[in-house]
Amino acid sequence: MTSSADAFDKLDWSALAAQLDSEGFAVLPRLAGADQARLLAREAGTSTALRRVALDSLDLGCGDLLYFGAALPQPWAQWRADLYRHLAPIANRWNEMLGMPYRFPAQLNEFLERNRRAGQTQAQSHLSQLGTDDYLALHQRSDGEHVFPLQVVVLLSAPGKDFTGGELVLTEQRPRMQSRPTVVPLGLGDAAIIATAQRPFKGSSAYYRVNLRHAISRVRSGERIGGELSFHDAPQAANDQHAFDLDI
Template identity: 45%
Template sequence: MISHGTGYAYGRKSAMNPSEAKAPTLSFTATITQRIDALDWQRIEQDLDLYGCATVSELVTASQCDSLAALYPRDNLYRSRVVMARHGFGRGEYKYFQYPLPNIIGALRTAIYPHLVPVANRWNQAMNIDVRYPAMHADFIRRCHDAGQVRPTPLLLQYGEGDYNCLHQDLYGEHIFPLQVTILLSEPGRDFTGGEFVMTEQRPRMQSRAEVVPLAKGDAVVFAVNSRPVQGTRGPYRVNLRHGVSRLRSGHRHTVGIIFHDAL
């Protein structure tokens, strides 16, 4: 389920095996895997440890952003549509892709995951969580599907003037990968104003800390799904995080969310 303070679960649909599916094609010059492998993962890991989030500049090109945003009206690509105001999630809407995923979405999901596994496993160890994640995304998805989490979770979000996304956590079942990625597909200051990506972090016996993450078109933010360890004087302790989007002052904003676990 997706949690925005209240729960809402969708009716279950059968899923295709992503390894057997052929997805709609979006052209791109360099392979996604090469681009992902060339990122400064040491810096990304350091930022995740310090702040619970890390930005990646120009993860996708402007033309890829436009191609992805143009998919929003193509309802045959999606398994469900959510109008946020109906459920108290905010204002705006989003759609969950169905399998087969668009090629670039599937490629990003597969290529990014292995680089985040060391962080995920190290965080769980520090928080005394027994779960460990396999090196390859296909093996983790198999774990999800064996537990009945068979519905894909990558999504495309659309906001207009006055829209916003309440602080929430993307939790869809027992098996949760603790990191996810959001990519901004629109240009701040040209396509929209306002609409900043926002995170809050609640530490025990302390007031919440807010983090506003500036992004340009094509930039991504990698961030903690629900919790992460923080080093204290007596060792690491767990803090809880939520994320959302501030109110759009004008224009329209599209983003892609890449979540690595599937849903019940």
């Protein structure tokens, strides 16, 4: 899939919205082509513009996160803006289901301006670099007044060839019930739209909130490179751990 707005416009957003409603995630096959995915993955080892944070310093696993900063490079910046435009109506519908008055603006730049006015200026979009025995623990990025309820996770390495293990794992906690785990299968260049922290779930009489977290299971061999697009920024904090809600 190309990164143009036209390509996103041609997706069946009604079907994607229905899957997000029922499962809390939806897969976008081949967000990046194989060559583009590998080019983006090389940034993890070569770019000096990325801010590297060790996961063990956050008590969040083993491996590294590499933060882009406020100004995302291409194609990440274009993907983020185009995807937001399609996801904002879904986010607003979710808020309506839950009786929440907050509505997200139609364009990403307007939403990020709300973030800035609220003191949310710490960028969260990043690459992840996980080697053998590395993993990313269950967590959610839900800090701040303005939290967008959806985010996008992209796989930039080929499972079974570049690495084994390293599955994207989601958990969903419904009131008075055990957590429900789900493994989301992704191939090279695939992306998953996932719920950031909470989503509506239709009960017997009304919608209620369910709580979600995501993780990457232990990489058994090789190296797994991925990317994560967050549509909201976090409040500035002295420690990166403040931007996470950890499941520990």
